[in-house]
Amino acid sequence: MTESKELIQSILKANDTKDFYPIFTPSNPWPTEASEQETCRLLVLDSSFNPPTKAHAQLLQTSLASYPSNFFNGSLLLFSTNNVDKSLTGASALQRAQMMEIMARNFADTAVGFTPHGRFMDKAKYIHSWFAERYNGQLELYFIVGFDTMTRLLDPKYYNGMAVQEALAPFFESCHLICADRGPEDVDFWTNTYSVFDRELITRIQLDPITSQFSSTLAREAIHQDKKDLIRKILDPRIVDFVMRNKIY
Template sequence: MWVQKVHSRKEAIYNVLKKNKDQGFFTTFSSWKTSTPHRLLILDSSFNPPTKAHANLLTKALASRPANYFDASLLLFSVNNVDKQLTGASALQRAQMMELMAHSFDHPVAVGFTTHGKFVDKAQAIQAWFETPVELHFILGFDTITRLFDPKYYTPIPVQEALAPFFQSCHIICADRGETDPTFWDQIYEPIERIQLDADLAFISSTLVRQQFATKDHDKLKSMLDPNILQFIQDEKLYTQTHK
């Protein structure tokens, strides 16, 4: 049912992408019951495609806090131009797959796009979209966190000074796969919560999924993808060639 629905919404989603292509932040889908959540959980990724590991990250982050702690969640994709040729799925196809992922949760979830690359700018754009301030909780992988705190992105401004506005309203949840350097955490001056994926899902990545389509191992793909997303990919004939 949901696959057919996102197929039927293709033109509507495309029009939203085109209309808002220069906006710092906008949504293409939302199941939120409130216009302005107090606490928003954000999963920022390429979603090329969304996997069971992505869903597990959101589930684990939601479970790490008391029930109803987060009012809503946001699946966020960063793109500079919706007409730019992307490797694998287009911006439109990713929006559709993200919407299918959103439908798999009872918790309110929205699909959002941003033209910003830096998290400081992403947070500002999301805040500006709401009428009142929102507490933002970003789920980030270890590699992304190291980039967030890398001084080269803020030179000549010191990292702590550059990130001060970000941490006034934002929190970080680290998706820890167990490969992190313990000494790294001693250098971090902000509290970061750490969550771990289920062991049977931790190995899954979008890259691995794309490569798996070349083998045509349907059972393997079913273990890594939600059935609706797998069906959508097959309908769209995505990843028929291996993409790195």
Template sequence: MTVKCCLDAYIKFDKVKETKQFTIVDGPERLTKTDENDSILLVLDSSFNPPHWGHYTLIKKSYEYYHQLYPDKEINVLLLLSVQNADKAAKPASFDKRVEMMCVMGGILTQNFDKLSCSVGLTIFGKFIDKDKIIRDRFFSDGKIIYLVGFDTITRIFDPKYYTPETPAIALKEFMKQTEFCCLTRHDDESDNDSDNDSEETYNVQLNYSKEISDGKYEPLVPREWGSKVNVLLNDPKYSNVSSSAIRKVMSQLYGELPNNEIMIDDLKEQLPNEIIKYILRESGVKSIFSS
């Protein structure tokens, strides 16, 4: 589907989103399998403001990991955006532009991964439990779903303060029966010390998180059997600290009144695929320095 078609699909969904609740704007509209063991769905749920190398690397590493674990299974990807609380006037990328960039990223993924199907979806739901229910009802009824998230998101999902007066063990009991999470190690942006030793210690803490769950460190709030459902993978150091906020700062200059220069573009090259950069430059009215 072309980027324009993705936009048209988004506009149609926006008019009826409260009743429709979920839609696919690009890629296969529904995945079905007679045998639930035949297929895996990787769901990357993000704000995609904008889609960047961090998103791509998370999908790439997860795809490689699960393909090695289950070489005979078909692996599918769903790029999912929750629209209910989105600020459509947000700069630099308005909401419709995010959807278009998601479709561009979907094209990059299907081009770079053999036999990988990728869909772009929209939903009004913000909670993982609600997203999971509607995905299984409307898109992927059988098979294993793995949510690709940031490490900080993993810890928030299991944080008891979000489930009071219940506990995560009770609130997420049914959800966790057929769901897994996968994330990459993340550089600590708030650290005052960026030494290699501190970075290695941060990564080791993150990589050890699922083992801590399996060892019962967080019981009874988080059951130890959930440890096998949380996979923390070592990130590519080059993309371990890609920052959406830093990217948006550069993008705001391109979309605003400040003059364009090659330093800005060089900053974007380190964090965004060329196809996304071309889209940003085209939409901001800045002439692309990339060859076609």
């Protein structure tokens, strides 16, 4: 990881004022090219990755499996350095980028990108801007979100008095959401949500009950308490090795 670390450090330094930039791409060009008549579809897993867990991996895997083969031209692990609700603690931006690359290499056509923006509309705007010359508006983003993130996204407090449907209308012109919900107890939420937003815009998926509990917070707690068996259940072995070698938490 030494060469990768130095390369990532140089990328971070060179791009620290940009609104979006890739840290790692599995191929050049990435994502795979769509034909002139086709829309490029990019699957985006946006998270803090502090550290990446098996739940993150299953979110990506389950989302990919929920669509036809080759539906997506690529996947992106996205980290927001200025999250709306969180400050940067734990792993550094460099360490997160390194761990995200480890995870990305487990999936075909999966890249790692950074943005300073915390709002989904801003993230979408600047990812589109990055690819504007290649796709000229023919790019659709599919953001994977957890249920808590979904409820925050639909929370009116973030929209300065504007109706949520009106505020999100520009976002849904070229973006979709894939939400990992929690099952039957969310019936009222989804009834209300689908009364406002088209079902084609928001897809629901579910993780298995055990993996869905594997949060980054639980991973950090297990590391602090030196619960080796639990750590191995929550994290990929290569992430465990990286965390332990670098004494991150």
